[in-house]
Amino acid sequence: QVQLVESGGGLVQAGDSLRLSCAGSGRTFHDFAMGWFRQAPGKEREFVAAINWNGGKTYYADSVKGRFTISRDHAKNTVYLQMNSLKLEDTAVYYCAAEFSGTFQPPILDDYWGQGTQVTVSS
Numbered sequence: 001q002v003q004l005v006e007s008g009g010g011l012v013q014a015g016d017s018l019r020l021s022c023a024g025s026g027r028t029f030h031d032f033a034m035g036w037f038r039q040a041p042g043k044e045r046e047f048v049a050a051i052n053w054n055g056g057k058t059y060y061a062d063s064v065k066g067r068f069t070i071s072r073d074h075a076k077n078t079v080y081l082q083m084n085s086l087k088l089e090d091t092a093v094y095y096c097a098a099e100f101s102g103t104f105q106p107p108i109l110d111d112y113w114g115q116g117t118q119v120t121v122s123s
Helices: none
Strands: 003-008 010-013 016-024 031-037 047-052 059-060 070-071 078-083 091-098 117-122
Touching: 003 070, 003 091, 016 031, 016 091, 031 070, 031 078, 047 070, 047 078, 059 070
Parallel strands: 010 117
Antiparallel strands: 003 016, 016 078, 031 047, 031 091, 047 059, 070 078, 091 117
């Protein structure tokens, strides 16, 4: 069974940092682009960041540029999202997603999805 499992969410204060992890299992994701989306209450899911199959290219939503960093570790079949200088508006459920590199057209990733991890930023 192929799975993406997110972890690392939690409750933090504005200005704090968090690192989310997304571990893949059931297959290797070395030839997949991977990324993060988020969905705040009452809002549509939105793209946050993506990284291509070899980590050579990254993509970010304007709202997180300069604050968030996406990275991946092939040995661990894992993608990370380092979130710094968190703001109240970053509060959302964060989802990991993967798209086969041959069909990857950022910001669309739709082959596999995780179940999400909650990030809550308080004042």
